[in-house]
Amino acid sequence: MSLGELKRAGNKYQLRGKLSKALIKPNNDAHKALLEEIIRYHYPFVMNTPSMLKEQKWFPFDESTGELVARSSRISEPFIFEEVDAAIPRQGDFTLLEVGCGSGIYIRRACARNSKLRAIGLDLQKKVADFARKNIEHWGLDNRVIIENSDVRSYSSDRKFDLITLHQNIYYFPVEDRKTLFRHLINYLRPGGKVLLTSVCQAGSPIMQILNIWASTSEGYGPLPYPEQLCQQFKEAGFAEVKRRSLIPFESFWAFVATKP
DSSP states (O other): TTSSSSSETTTTTEOOHHHHHHHHHHGGGGHHHHHHHIIIIIHHHHHHHHHHHHHTTTOOOOOOHHHHHHHHHGGGGHHHHHHHHHHSSSOOOEEEEEEEEEHHHHHHHHHHHHEEEEEEEEESSHHHHHHHHHHHHHOOOTTTTEEEEGGGGOOOOOOOOEEEEEOOGGGGGGGHHHHHHHHHHHHEEEEEEEEEEEESSSSSHHHHHHHHHHHHHHTTOOOOOHHHHHHHHHTTTTTEEEEEESSSTTEEEEEEEEEOO
């Protein structure tokens, strides 16, 4: 109330400020979800990390955050959309495997880019996979897209893909497991196929540092990557060429494109 965003009417609170009223609009759902994520999860991580480290404990994996994170991560859409468009031709048969499909919004963008594109989306969390599947059906893409509740590390298929994408999730893998993951993925690419990976990385604004605390202290996760580190891991995994590009000026948000020989 001190910020002028709420007012009290009897035993109830009502929205008062422009920010609060804007956040409830459907088009601003990503911003609303990000604010909720910061309040519910980032703040406790920052406050509780010193005591957890002192006791040599990790924050437990929390599957309940999956759908919220999938919604809040859409705030990066404009920048990632550009990379998806650049990686997918407008015409011709094309196959896509998306690792960690979230809401399914980037698969939707890929399908809009190329009418012949077929895709498989994987997500480790059943709740998130169900969320993505519901969206795909709502968008009328269920005849072109399959959503699977699956861990990519145990994923097996005879199919070969033209493109594999990972958006904002490489820090869900410990640093030492990332090269192994890339070696696994290269088996599912056609010769000349590519991996498109987008991620926040080390350095950048305070919000990036908070994300790094969260990733570094959560069970089964790993710290945000260094750009040079990811490029080297791709090369050691057998990729012939790795290109990287900064997506946001003065911020540590990068896109990586690795090509199979």
